[in-house]
Amino acid sequence: MLLEALLQQDFLSPDERRDLQFKRLKATLKRVYEHVPFYRTRLEERQITPDALTSLDELSTLPFTTRDDLLDHYPFGLLSVPREELLRIQASSGTKGRAKIIGYTRHDLSLWSEVSARSLLCMGIQPGDLLVNAYNYGLFTGGLGIHSGAELLGVTVVPTSTGNTRRQVTLLHDLQATALGCTPSYALVIGETMAAMGIEATSLRYGIFGAEPWTEAIRQQIESRLGLSGFDLYGLSEIIGPGVAVECPASRDEARRSGTRFLHVFEDHFYPEIISANGDPLPPGQEGELVLTTLTREGMPLLRYRTGDICSLHTAPCACGRTLMRISQIKGRTDDMLILRGINVYPTEIERVLMSLPELSPYYYIVIERQQSLDSVTVEVELADPDASPDAHQQLQETIGTLLLNASGLHFSVQLHRYGTLPRSEGKTTHIIDKRERGK
Amino acid sequence: MLLEALLQQDFLSPDERRDLQFKRLKATLKRVYEHVPFYRTRLEERQITPDALTSLDELSTLPFTTRDDLLDHYPFGLLSVPREELLRIQASSGTKGRAKIIGYTRHDLSLWSEVSARSLLCMGIQPGDLLVNAYNYGLFTGGLGIHSGAELLGVTVVPTSTGNTRRQVTLLHDLQATALGCTPSYALVIGETMAAMGIEATSLRYGIFGAEPWTEAIRQQIESRLGLSGFDLYGLSEIIGPGVAVECPASRDEARRSGTRFLHVFEDHFYPEIISANGDPLPPGQEGELVLTTLTREGMPLLRYRTGDICSLHTAPCACGRTLMRISQIKGRTDDMLILRGINVYPTEIERVLMSLPELSPYYYIVIERQQSLDSVTVEVELADPDASPDAHQQLQETIGTLLLNASGLHFSVQLHRYGTLPRSEGKTTHIIDKRERGK
Numbered sequence: 001m002l003l004e005a006l007l008q009q010d011f012l013s014p015d016e017r018r019d020l021q022f023k024r025l026k027a028t029l030k031r032v033y034e035h036v037p038f039y040r041t042r043l044e045e046r047q048i049t050p051d052a053l054t055s056l057d058e059l060s061t062l063p064f065t066t067r068d069d070l071l072d073h074y075p076f077g078l079l080s081v082p083r084e085e086l087l088r089i090q091a092s093s094g095t096k097g098r099a100k101i102i103g104y105t106r107h108d109l110s111l112w113s114e115v116s117a118r119s120l121l122c123m124g125i126q127p128g129d130l131l132v133n134a135y136n137y138g139l140f141t142g143g144l145g146i147h148s149g150a151e152l153l154g155v156t157v158v159p160t161s162t163g164n165t166r167r168q169v170t171l172l173h174d175l176q177a178t179a180l181g182c183t184p185s186y187a188l189v190i191g192e193t194m195a196a197m198g199i200e201a202t203s204l205r206y207g208i209f210g211a212e213p214w215t216e217a218i219r220q221q222i223e224s225r226l227g228l229s230g231f232d233l234y235g236l237s238e239i240i241g242p243g244v245a246v247e248c249p250a251s252r253d254e255a256r257r258s259g260t261r262f263l264h265v266f267e268d269h270f271y272p273e274i275i276s277a278n279g280d281p282l283p284p285g286q287e288g289e290l291v292l293t294t295l296t297r298e299g300m301p302l303l304r305y306r307t308g309d310i311c312s313l314h315t316a317p318c319a320c321g322r323t324l325m326r327i328s329q330i331k332g333r334t335d336d337m338l339i340l341r342g343i344n345v346y347p348t349e350i351e352r353v354l355m356s357l358p359e360l361s362p363y364y365y366i367v368i369e370r371q372q373s374l375d376s377v378t379v380e381v382e383l384a385d386p387d388a389s390p391d392a393h394q395q396l397q398e399t400i401g402t403l404l405l406n407a408s409g410l411h412f413s414v415q416l417h418r419y420g421t422l423p424r425s426e427g428k429t430t431h432i433i434d435k436r437e438r439g440k
Numbered sequence: 441m442l443l444e445a446l447l448q449q450d451f452l453s454p455d456e457r458r459d460l461q462f463k464r465l466k467a468t469l470k471r472v473y474e475h476v477p478f479y480r481t482r483l484e485e486r487q488i489t490p491d492a493l494t495s496l497d498e499l500s501t502l503p504f505t506t507r508d509d510l511l512d513h514y515p516f517g518l519l520s521v522p523r524e525e526l527l528r529i530q531a532s533s534g535t536k537g538r539a540k541i542i543g544y545t546r547h548d549l550s551l552w553s554e555v556s557a558r559s560l561l562c563m564g565i566q567p568g569d570l571l572v573n574a575y576n577y578g579l580f581t582g583g584l585g586i587h588s589g590a591e592l593l594g595v596t597v598v599p600t601s602t603g604n605t606r607r608q609v610t611l612l613h614d615l616q617a618t619a620l621g622c623t624p625s626y627a628l629v630i631g632e633t634m635a636a637m638g639i640e641a642t643s644l645r646y647g648i649f650g651a652e653p654w655t656e657a658i659r660q661q662i663e664s665r666l667g668l669s670g671f672d673l674y675g676l677s678e679i680i681g682p683g684v685a686v687e688c689p690a691s692r693d694e695a696r697r698s699g700t701r702f703l704h705v706f707e708d709h710f711y712p713e714i715i716s717a718n719g720d721p722l723p724p725g726q727e728g729e730l731v732l733t734t735l736t737r738e739g740m741p742l743l744r745y746r747t748g749d750i751c752s753l754h755t756a757p758c759a760c761g762r763t764l765m766r767i768s769q770i771k772g773r774t775d776d777m778l779i780l781r782g783i784n785v786y787p788t789e790i791e792r793v794l795m796s797l798p799e800l801s802p803y804y805y806i807v808i809e810r811q812q813s814l815d816s817v818t819v820e821v822e823l824a825d826p827d828a829s830p831d832a833h834q835q836l837q838e839t840i841g842t843l844l845l846n847a848s849g850l851h852f853s854v855q856l857h858r859y860g861t862l863p864r865s866e867g868k869t870t871h872i873i874d875k876r877e878r879g880k
Contacts (some may be wrong), residue, residue, distance in 0.1 A: 087594065087597065088598075090599070091611070101615070128524035130529075138583075139598070139600055139601070143578075144577075144599060151528070154527065155527075156524070156543075157527065157529070158529045158579075159577070161577060161579070174515050
């Protein structure tokens with residue numbers, strides 16, 4: 001019964017959903033107009049009143065909300081309820097070290113559990129599955145977000161949080177875990193540790209992987225090391241946390257065949273748009289910045305929040321039967337995009353090239369330095385074979401350079417390392433080491 | 441209404457409570473007899489059937505459960521439900537590094553939230569308070585346990601977990617936190633960092649301090665640094681987690697006057713006994729090992745669990761009006777007790793002596809070594825004054841040695857250190873560095 005109720009929203013007819021979305025958008029608009037001075041001012045400037053909205057299409061007349069708006073109203077300036085009505089505060093650090101404060105009421109936490117549970121269900125996870133949840137618990141929304149969804153669903157949750165990888169492996173094995181949640185880079189570390197300990201977790205079936213961009217090549221690596229099916233999960237604390245969009249098994253199969261990944265958006269709660277760099281709405285299929293409007297958030301609703309994440313929106317039906325629109329896999333963030341000698345490069349493109357070569361391990365870093373006013377980029381990557389020496393692979397080094405040049409139009413220096421010598425990460429990984437800032 | 445329902449159980453008449461306890465004990469006995477082979481065997485050996493129990497007093501005929509029983513039945517041997525019915529697994533590492541696995545059903549998690557919420561209420565925390573919860577989230581029950589109680593109560597929870605102390609201080613200040621939860625030793629570190637950052641968190645009123653033994657002197661230090669009232673909270677994952685026993689304001693005031701600390705036990709859920717080293721029940725007032733029987737746990741009920749914690753039981757009425765029995769503050773664990781040259785010493789006794797001297801900071805370690813087959817004990821402690829040099833305090837050094845000799849009958853070497861030079865801890869602290877094992 002609970003399962004049916006949770007699933008129902010995924011299969012609404014498009015008309016039913018649009019009606020629901022419009023009703024919810026109007027209620028949200030009313031809420032922020034009445035309770036959030038920041039929005040009231042912005043709406044009044046545009047002479048928009050909540051009642052005036054006549055269709056969903058007019059959403060594009062509403063003002064954007066940016067990360068800076070959140071920072072400027074730190075800590076509680078964007079709340080639409082008194083602080084005392086919040087049950088939770090999560091925070092994520094902004095680019096300049098300042099924290100974005102996100103408030104959740106009891107209603108919001110229950111909504112979060114719902115979309116998190118629907119995400120797990122969408123992957124195929126069922127009540128009675130056993131999840132080792134190695135996402136970080138705390139202010140970062142990964143741990144507590146997946147946790148609440150799993151408990152709502154009736155999954156047995158082992159809240160290991162990050163760290164102590166040998167203990168993670170022991171618990172995966174001894175408790176016969178059927179699901180593992182963590183960042184894709186930590187999944188690689190767990191797989192490596194598992195091999196080093198001589199332990200197999202043959203019970204594993206589902207991997208819940210998100211919080212950082214990852215390629216199909218990395219998926220293959222993780223799946224073969226851990227013997228599970230890995231699913232992409234997308235979310236951000238400003239909107240709710242994990243549970244904004246998720247991959248279904250049909251989409252996963254499609255991605256493994258075609259290399260293109262799609263995730264269903266829980267658009268009954270989070271309305272997605274794609275915009276160009278100058279803020280114009282883009283049609284389905286075109287790549288741009290993802291913008292999300294919360295339709296049901298109570299404590300801190302956001303209108304047209306510019307996520308900074310780059311993807312495209314797709315309306316084609318999915319083989320799983322869900323009527324939820326899909327976004328393509330997040331290619332990177334607007335602020336992750338490297339501009340090197342005037343050329344735009346996303347780290348995921350570099351990863352795709354590296355991971356197409358079976359000689360390389362999945363551990364790599366992109367190091368950027370400024371030399372005589374020109375950016376120089378070095379890719380540092382490990383060999384996959386533990387016995388291989390970098391000295392014997394000069395040819396491979398040249399091949400990588402050529403492939404990267406073809407893919408990006410940029411010259412990369414390539415440094416090969418022995419397997420196991422580059423640093424591993426337990427949480428969100430950054431593959432970029434940008435020394436340009438410091439060098440100034 | 442919720443508040444009233446939560447509080448009601450604290451004020452039952454003793455007769456009502458005994459009736460409830462007896463009814464629940466019988467149900468627990470029936471449950472383990474029917475579903476846990478380990479208990480069935482133990483009960484059959486003693487020819488005890490669940491129906492035969494005629495009064496609470498017969499509890500002492502039931503078998504004990506020990507930490508080794510948990511380890512021997514790792515991971516799921518003591519469950520009274522199929523593993524699939526668990527919603528949560530917590531684990532705590534045993535003395536030999538093996539993990540004790542504790543399973544919770546949905547009912548158990550709701551019970552845990554209840555006793556955790558009652559604990560906060562008992563301290564005076566109310567809906568609308570803002571709690572920075574710096575207990576570690578994850579397999580350790582401190583973080584998630586306090587978290588669930590606070591959310592049930594309607595407190596705004598900031599799940600900072602441990603670490604990043606400067607961020608903790610910033611959030612305490614910026615969010616106008618009214619409550620802080622963490623280990624007493626981490627509270628000292630937070631206070632120190634706050635002073636170093638020149639930040640005052642004047643909104644703070646309540647400190648939720650547990651997970652390690654701490655003295656009145658440490659309470660004074662913490663309270664004066666953070667400007668709050670600190671309350672002792674007791675729990676252990678085998679029984680539930682935090683929320684087994686808690687101090688009320690009346691008890692706290694009493695402790696500050698008399699030096700003797702008492703905590704109300706939620707005995708409608710956890711039945712307390714005190715036993716001697718050979719397992720005999722001891723009357724109220726006498727010090728021994730605390731034994732707890734879970735009266736309402738569903739997933740993994742425990743009969744007469746030997747906690748290893750040393751305290752006494754008190755039936756005298758409390759000024760707060762709660763009819764719940766109280767235990768004295770945990771003096772230490774049976775396995776924490778140091779046996780030095782044949783003399784029993786609890787680390788808390790040493791702390792009490794050290795903290796009676798205003799010249800000393802609260803940071804100290806007790807280092808034990810074996811020299812020529814004799815134990816030698818050194819107390820390493822910091823001076824409180826940041827400008828003071830150890831060289832100028834030889835007299836103090838001698839005073840400490842004399843006080844410790846008087847208190848324990850043992851000769852201690854004393855080493856004074858400059859303020860800020862001994863390591864700080866973020867979670868559970870051990871003050872003991874025992875080099876005897878390694879030296880063998």
